[in-house]
Amino acid sequence: MNAADDCCLSGVMWPYFPELLAKPVPRYTSFPTAAEFADGVCPSDVFAALEQARGEISLYVHIPFCESICWYCGCNTGAANRRQRLASYLDSLYHEIVMIGSRLPRSASIRHVAFGGGSPNAIAPTDFVRLMDTLTLHFRLTDPVISIELDPRTLNESWGAVMGGIGATRASLGVQTFAPHLQVAIGREQPMKEIARSVALLRKVGIASLNFDLMYGLPGQIMDDLVHTIETTVAMGADRVALFGYAHVPHLIPRQRRIDASALPGQYERFRMAERGYRMFVDQGYQPVGFDHFALPGDALAQASLSGRLHRNFQGFTDDDAPVTIGLGASAISSFPQLIVQNEKNSGRYRMMLSQDQLPVSKGVFRLAGDRLRGRIIERLLCHGQARVDRAILTEVYPGIAPFIEKGLLVAEEGKLVIPPAGLAYARAIASQFDPYRAGSPSRFSSAV
């Protein structure tokens, strides 16, 4: 590694304190996190929460299928190789949509609909349109913002017609890396030409906000690979970028056993990759969103970041501030002010529960007042790098945050904690000090950077 390369970029180098990053921490896409989900939430709790839903509501729809499954992936997905299996899943999904939609108050207004997976485009284009029709009908959709995660390998003209026809304006492509040898190493081969073609198609049909998911810390990845991928991403005009550190947890995600663990970059290399990525995107004019997301200034996410309206949800950083998110489909998570609940992960059991007219609730957690307070602090720290913290909580967490303060990674001002630029990479580790549940098994979480 050439230290001179690092120093000639703008901004301060991120100081490296491995001991402060050693403990794996959650991503805090909710609070309490999924690690706290347990039995004890039942369909009647969900119906009660639906009936009390007020204000704006967001929908999330999960399609747990992929044409081919990448080796690194921790998402809930399965092979899309049998039409009947997909058809059965969709029929169950329609059933869930009818059950949930009928319980929402008529005044409910759906502002965002997001499709994720797996690959939403693993189902047939016509079936996707039918799904959209079902949602439109049972949630009385008029003109929501529609965003879709897409696999560029199976994005064709029919899908372009679908995107345009449903009025989607936001899409996310799983790119990860442009380096062919790395693509082979993670089981996701997609030539640059294919990505470029997908981008052109999506722009043509009206996608105004295009996100690339990228990864660092991949097996065999060196800094130059990341630099090249980032340069290509910028050249292709991605409006948003999510730069994730690969989390190698084969004990949790069996398919990761196919990945050669001996070739994984070490923690110091990962750290410098994250830092390099951050500085490259900032230098190219992207607004940083948290420490590992970036958005062009005109994009809604950048604007939310700049105006203090950023939030965390299960899809990461978002400009969506709806107090209620309804998750539909196997493993989908719904979030209400008083309750978080997750659907059954296994598609077979999901279908079985719905065939018995039962809401496919698996587990969840009730949000207590203390949870909501701490959740807000954690969210503010991750989204905006600062949070007001009252004296009582500050006193309680002080031993945990003191090491960060001592090293200049966190500043305590009057009633407020601020993460300076040098401390960005430690945001999750700092946030976890406010999480009273984190004294659980560390191997459940991903590494802090």
Next chain:
Amino acid sequence: MSFCDTCVVRNSAICAALDASEIGALSTIGRRRTLQPGQSLLWEGEDSILVANVIEGLLKLSTGTEDGREQIVGVVYPSDFIGRPFGSTTAHSVTALTEAKVCVFSRADFDAFAHSHPKLEHKLLERTLAELDRTRRWMLLLGRKNASERIASFLLEIAERMMPQGCGHAPAMQQQQFELPFSRQQIADVLGLTIETVSRQLTKLKAEGIIDLPSRRAVVILDPETLLERAG
């Protein structure tokens, strides 16, 4: 001579994508049904998730709500393809508003057939997108709080569907006359209003010279621009 050869919507329905030999194959998996007003489309047998082509007449599409109420979610006309699956195991049903003739298929059979006939599959996608569009417009219609807006949108919607679409038609320039294929009560049901409100709104539009009602069912749109404004 097969039924399809003499079908009045052979060239405008979704099956227009098929040639003579292909249409023969399709006709073997479809069933023709004639319905009286008020009759719902049902299917005997196991495979009860259906799709259909409308050959003649008008039908309403509805969903049953949890508490047993019916919500009308669309109206279909000749050559429309009802792609939203309906039947005994779905929440949706199809009911004739007038005497109607339809061609019914099991959804699984139709999908499988389309899968091996790319032109039909393409048309199926187009029709499904068109159906989504209708649903979206219908939701907008129902989302209007104002009875006057609903009636106005509804009249415009019917006019558009019932008027023969020439190329480059300019509806704003012509008076449009059509027969409403519904009773006042049916309109009330479709729009979620009372029959009194429907009658009152129609009378009001007539009094203002925006429409004329020469007979019980006939409607003439005298002032399309104002009607468009009223639709919100």
